Ligand SMILES: Nc1ncnc2c1ncn2[C@@H]1O[C@H](COP(=O)(O)OP(=O)(O)O)[C@@H](O)[C@H]1O
């Protein structure tokens with residue numbers, strides 16, 4: 001296979017440009033995949049961290065973040081009566097516009113009972129709300145808008161003192177802001193109202209079994225929490241699609257780059273492949289040569305692309321902290337596979353070219 | 366030690382037709398030939414007479430339309446396509462007009478890779494390649510790229526490559542056409558030495574009449590058929606081989622000169638002393 005390497009390295013500048021081309025494409029793929037993964041993580045952050053394995057919404061509501069769900073009054077008590085239910089955590093949600101100095105910012109208010117749970121899972125600074133009107137702000141949102149613990153934010157004239165900053169609650173759309181459920185109820189003038197009930201089964205009770213038991217309750221939809229997460233993700237599909245399309249384009253561009261490179265290099269050395277064939281090399285060998293070159297370009301390009309991708313993610317984190325580019329091992333693995341696939345695809349046409357060479361042509365000039 | 370592999374090549378009634386219908390070209394017509402071990406056969410003939418086609422068929426590079434090729438009892442013309450690469454690799458050594466070395470590889474690797482194709486390990490292949498190249502006087506050029514070698518050196522690398530799998534038969538198509546007469550002669554002497562010392566059959570196709578003297582036998586191919594040897598001359602101006610009967614001629618200082626065309630004759634007559642040393 002050293003022939004492949006020699007062939008590649010014979011023209012170093014071109015080789016470097018190729019690797020760079022692939023690296024940029026791979027970087028884009030990695031970045032976009034990471035972005036999509038980040039979007040997913042952000043969209044599902046609350047439900048993934050919330051207690052319980054069953055979620056109850058209003059009948060006909062199929063997401064947590066999307067629509068407004070209102071549970072029938074007294075539902076929590078009914079739920080607690082069902083055998084196999086260990087714990088019920090009600091939360092009330094509402095999108096709200098905060099007035100910060102002159103700016104208005106959009107946030108997703110989560111009213112929860114600090115005694116029961118369902119609030120922020122990681123507090124970076126300050127504490128949970130204890131007194132009337134106290135809120136825990138998302139830390140990234142707070143940093144972006146200069147909000148500090150001890151400040152007071154306003155929603156439609158009502159004042160909410162910020163007592164803590166939560167982590168992992170940022171979002172490219174609406175960051176989370178936590179408030180006591182009772183305070184949110186009185187702000188909305190809807191005492192006793194809940195949007196969502198998170199149910200924890202008693203030890204030894206399977207979530208599926210408990211859900212079957214709860215299904216009979218009127219006016220509600222009973223979900224496994226994981227199903228509701230899936231359903232939420234479907235809701236945001238429209239946002240993922242363009243990102244996915246862009247990854248696909250990046251992939252195609254990368255493949256085209258490697259493909260063109262390997263193809264032109266093969267055409268250039270067509271005669272030499274023909275010579276090898278005339279001397280007795282089998283097609284499989286020649287495919288190997290072509291593939292080895294494609295793989296070498298793709299491998300080097302992929303590795304540099306991944307490094308570049310991590311750098312880009314860092315840059316985004318510094319410039320737009322509300323956007324999460326989640327470069328998890330799975331995403332990196334997928335990107336590497338993408339690079340490999342690029343190489344295979346790129347080697348295909350040149351391999352066809354080589355296969356079609358007639359060995360007798362070497363005697364022709 | 367080199368194993369002495371030699372073989373008899375037997376060709377019967379070989380034909381090749383390119384294409385079909387109105388545009389078909391009958392390039393080789395019913396050619397029969399036998400080459401014994403250690404024999405050097407030179408096939409000459411005008412351009413387009415089918416020399417390359419014939420050589421390609423003999424080297425299992427091209428399937429004959431008709432006829433039979435037998436190498437040491439092995440009937441090549443009946444083998445399946447899949448077996449031919451291996452036959453080429455192990456039984457034939459090819460030498461080309463324009464050397465056809467791999468431009469990205471050193472002289473050593475150019476030879477070694479062919480041994481590797483035949484299944485030799487990299488180390489053993491390189492050792493054998495090195496020995497061969499040293500034997501051909503290229504010990505100081507092992508790590509040179511083809512572009513750094515002279516024409517004669519390139520052709521010697523190509524000959525080493527042709528020899529590295531110890532084939533029974535060497536096939537050379539116009540091996541001297543890209544070399545000056547000195548290096549052309551050197552190459553031919555080398556091929557002769559190889560044939561005689563190692564008992565290899567050598568089949569050379571050329572229209573260069575200057576190499577006739579090293580051949581054991583010269584055959585004349587014309588219009589795809591062997592014809593009686595014509596009396597040939599070399600055009601002193603362009604170096605082409607011409608048939609005396611058909612050529613335009615001129616006299617100078619009591620000797621006859623033959624030319625491929627009027628243009629060459631006129632050029633000659635304009636200053637015969639420039640070409641006069643050339644042989645007739
Ligand atoms: N691949 C091909 N397809 C069609 N005709 C060909 C092909 N190769 C050679 N020919 C024709 O066959 C004849 C013999 O060609 P060739 O064997 O190359 O002769 P030479 O080597 O003596 O010059 C010529 O007329 C040439 O045009």
Ligand SMILES: [Mg+2]
Pocket residue numbers: 416417
């Ligand atoms: Mg020819």
